[in-house]
Amino acid sequence: MHRLVFAILLLLFSNFIYANNPRYEQLAASTQTIILHETSDQAASYTEYAAIAENVIWLFNMSRRLEKYIPDLIEREDFLRTLYYEATRAGLDPQLVLSVIQVESGFKKYAISHAGARGYMQIMPFWIGVIGRQDHNLFHLRMNLRYGCTILRHYLDKENGDYFRALGRYNGSLGQASYPQLVFNTWQTTWRHTSS
Secondary structure, three states, rough: HHHHHHHHHHOOHHHHHOOOOOOOOOOOHHHHHHOOOOOOOOOOOOHHHHHHOOOOHHHHHHHHOOOOOOHHHHEEEEHHHHHHHHHHHHHHHHHHHHHHHHHOOOOOOOOEOOOEEEEOOOEOOHHHHHHHHOOOOOOOOOOHHHHHHHHHHHHHHHOOOOOOHHHHHHHHOOOOOOOHHHHHHHHHHHHOOOOO
16 A cells, blocks of 8 residues: 555656656767657647557547546547557657656646746756757647657667666666656556557
């Protein structure tokens, strides 16, 4: 029982506990060109989603799980379509990205950590100067997910596919087990999806 209470408290306050100060690290040339002109706060369209989604079952299943965080159906589906599109575009498992967002911001669009990280994926503002443009708004749905997925992909490439180390870099806690383990646990217990 104490473990469950601790896990819940840890999850609720994760953006305060884990929001260390991620540092700029040189990006691979292929990553530097990935942020384009997605400056609106519009969700990925059904057409964009359908072009890459294996089936609509994923959207239905994830929508049910996300309902307690984003109660509005239209907002929830816009969020999930956009997340699926951006995660897949970056070569990431959408369920991993859902797990990162749950741990980082609890699905709060306008979350700001004590270190200044912003939005769903808790993007540090310095990334705008590294991979974006000054007019990019890190609170915009698509922009935040594009940045977060790009950064996580960069760290996975840097760490040769080692999720533990990549997540540590993403959070600014490289070498510490707490943050990657929390994301892995969330991935396994809440967001794991099989296509069957």
